[in-house]
Amino acid sequence: MKGRARQVVSTNIAAATALLQQLAGLEPQIEAAAEIIAAALLSGQKLLACGNGGSAADASHLTTEFISRFDRERRPYPAISLSTHGGDLTAIGNDYSFAELFARQVQAYGRPGDVLAAFTTSGKSENVLRALVAAKEINVKTIAFLGRDGGSCAGLADVELLVSSNSTARIQEGHKFLLHTICELVDQQLAPVA
Numbered sequence: 275m276k277g278r279a280r281q282v283v284s285t286n287i288a289a290a291t292a293l294l295q296q297l298a299g300l301e302p303q304i305e306a307a308a309e310i311i312a313a314a315l316l317s318g319q320k321l322l323a324c325g326n327g328g329s330a331a332d333a334s335h336l337t338t339e340f341i342s343r344f345d346r347e348r349r350p351y352p353a354i355s356l357s358t359h360g361g362d363l364t365a366i367g368n369d370y371s372f373a374e375l376f377a378r379q380v381q382a383y384g385r386p387g388d389v390l391a392a393f394t395t396s397g398k399s400e401n402v403l404r405a406l407v408a409a410k411e412i413n414v415k416t417i418a419f420l421g422r423d424g425g426s427c428a429g430l431a432d433v434e435l436l437v438s439s440n441s442t443a444r445i446q447e448g449h450k451f452l453l454h455t456i457c458e459l460v461d462q463q464l465a466p467v468a
Contacts, residue, residue: 286443293437293444294451300435304452307391307417307433308459314389314415315340315464320352322383322414324376324405325393328446330357332393332419336453344457348466354383356405376405386413391453394418395445397425406430419452421445 311321321340323333337353356379357363366378380390390409394402397420406427409416418424418431422440437448 289441289444290447293439293448296438297448297451300452303433303435304455305459307435308456308463310415310417310433311389311391311456312460312463314387315351315460317387319385319387319389320354320383321389321391322354322356322380322409323391323393324356324379324402325419326357326399326401328442329393329395329399329402329419329449330355332446332449332453333357333391335450336391336457339453339457340460344461346461346466348461348464351464356380356383373400373404375401377401377408380405380408380414381412384409384412384414387415389415389417391417391419392427392431393449394425394427395421395442395449397422397427399427403427403430419449421449 314321321337323336325333334355334357337355340351340353356376362379363375366375370378390405392402392406403426406416406418407430416431417433418427420427420434420436424434424436435452437445439445
């Protein structure tokens with residue numbers, strides 16, 4: 275087992291290192307995403323986020339960084355994870371369909387000038403795709419954290435952050451790096467507590 279663990283750790287470190295180096299090419303998109311979120315929060319708008327499974331956890335992680343704090347003391351900002359409201363999710367899934375989980379919440383909570391951050395490692399999540407479309411229809415800005423080749427969600431968002439990998443684990447690690455980097459950039463624009 276020791277030898278196998280050493281090999282897996284070594285292989286994963288090499289893959290993660292290569293992936294993180296690849297993300298340097300996303301600098302313009304990272305900056306654009308941070309600008310969109312900062313502008314919305316500073317003008318009194320809110321951040322919405324959604325995703326399925328591990329991407330739901332990333333969506334919640336992102337919103338928590340604004341409701342609580344990222345790196346320094348500052349006032350809380352409005353951010354809602356659309357993946358965490360059990361009553362809403364089960365009612366929408368039961369009464370409509372799983373594909374409508376996030377779109378209906380975007381229609382309920384979203385207002386022009388808000389931002390939707392949508393996470394999908396495959397780019398093929400129908401409920402994420404429909405959320406992006408619903409957001410566009412009501413003038414909510416969109417940021418898509420995508421994986422693989424972007425799937426059917428490619429080309430739908432105002433800003434796309436594509437982690438080009440076939441490994442879900444590596445894509446999620448890339449998304450985590452991107453969301454932390456964006457939070458750091460946004461934090462620099464939000465006023466600290468005096």
